[in-house]
Amino acid sequence: MTGTIKSREEVNLRVNISGSAGAFVSDNGNITVTIPKEIVYNPNDFTTKTSIPQPFKLENVTSDATNYRLTFSIDRSTIGANDAFNGIFEIKFGAPVMTVGDAYHDTQTFAVDYAGQNKQVTADLQKQNVAIMPLFDKWYKGDFDKDGVATLNTMDAENNSFQLVVNYRRIDLKNVVITDTMPKGTSLIASSTRPSISGDAMGKEGIRILKVTDFDANGTATKYKYVTGDFQDKIHLDKETNRFTVECGESC
Numbered sequence: 215m216t217g218t219i220k221s222r223e224e225v226n227l228r229v230n231i232s233g234s235a236g237a238f239v240s241d242n243g244n245i246t247v248t249i250p251k252e253i254v255y256n257p258n259d260f261t262t263k264t265s266i267p268q269p270f271k272l273e274n275v276t277s278d279a280t281n282y283r284l285t286f287s288i289d290r291s292t293i294g295a296n297d298a299f300n301g302i303f304e305i306k307f308g309a310p311v312m313t314v315g316d317a318y319h320d321t322q323t324f325a326v327d328y329a330g331q332n333k334q335v336t337a338d339l340q341k342q343n344v345a346i347m348p349l350f351d352k353w354y355k356g357d358f359d360k361d362g363v364a365t366l367n368t369m370d371a372e373n374n375s376f377q378l379v380v381n382y383r384r385i386d387l388k389n390v391v392i393t394d395t396m397p398k399g400t401s402l403i404a405s406s407t408r409p410s411i412s413g414d415a416m417g418k419e420g421i422r423i424l425k426v427t428d429f430d431a432n433g434t435a436t437k438y439k440y441v442t443g444d445f446q447d448k449i450h451l452d453k454e455t456n457r458f459t460v461e462c463g464e465s466c
Contacts (some may be wrong), residue, residue: 215425219253219322221342224263224358229326231270231288232300237329244273245286247305248325252318253339255355257282259307262370263357268292270303308355312341347382347433352394371403380466382426382435390462398456413440419451419458 219225219251229247257275261280269289276283284305293299312318319338325334355375357365368374378394381387383440396402402420423445428437443447448461 217279218338219309219342220340222355223309224364225253225307225309227305227324228302228305229305230300230302231326232298232330233329234298237299240339242447243288243290243329245270245288245326245328246353247284247286247308248252249282249284249305250319250322250324251277251279251281253309253322254282255308255310256373257307258370258373260284260305262367262373263306263308264304266303267301268390269302308357314341314343316341343344347384349381349383349385350392351379353377353379366397366400372406375405382433384429387462387466388464390464390466392460392462393457395455400456402451402458407440411438411440414443415440416442418442418446418449419461421449421458423449423460 227247227249229245231245241462257277260275261272264272266286269292271287271289273285273287276285286303288299288301290321310318318341320339321336322339323334323336325332327333354364354374355377356373357367359365380390380392404417404420404422407415407422413424415422421442422440423442424438425441426435428439428441430436444465445460445462448463449458450460451458
């Protein structure tokens with residue numbers, strides 16, 4: 215992999231493996247790919263977004279304080295004892311939101327170890343400018359196509375994560391009503407809860423509401439609380455139109 219990693223972009227790490235005849239023996243036949251931990255938004259992407267072709271197989275994912283290590287095996291029965299080998303696979307994962315001035319290293323180093331070899335490549339980060347806090351916005355964390363258009367993951371619903379963000383500008387709003395219409399044939403499921411967030415994590419109609427309780431000096435939300443229970447009679451889902459409504463009133 216070479217080039218640039220952009221904020222919130224899907225990263226495709228292309229691994230090209232080659233060796234001479236007899237290079238992949240039992241004591242060094244595995245492949246280890248090292249990926250910087252800070253550049254991976256969700257390590258589940260390694261298994262849900264990545265399809266590994268034969269003769270490769272993802273055996274396990276481990277980590278330390280700074281890196282993820284993905285170990286792959288090779289089915290050596292598919293390689294002739296006197297044959298050289300060349301094969302390619304891709305690892306896909308989403309990058310986090312990265313803004314100018316944050317702590318992410320500007321250059322990221324990826325490594326692959328196999329058959330007694332160690333190879334490294336680097337990629338630069340392209341961080342986004344600190345955004346003006348939105349009055350209303352819709353954020354999506356999931357798959358994107360080559361043009362940056364969001365696409366739904368049909369294999370793992372939890373990879374399709376939407377957030378409707380209201381009043382991060384923290385101004386006085388009245389009679390706020392939020393509506394959204396989901397694509398035909400889709401439905402909502404509640405996202406996974408986070409133990410670090412306080413409050414009752416109950417949901418309604420597949421919706422959870424969080425309130426920001428702390429912002430940092432740049433206006434970035436740093437602490438949340440589950441408050442869905444405060445809106446139990448104000449969350450409505452029309453299953454005929456696939457449209458939901460949340461009546462916030464003056465609580466946003």
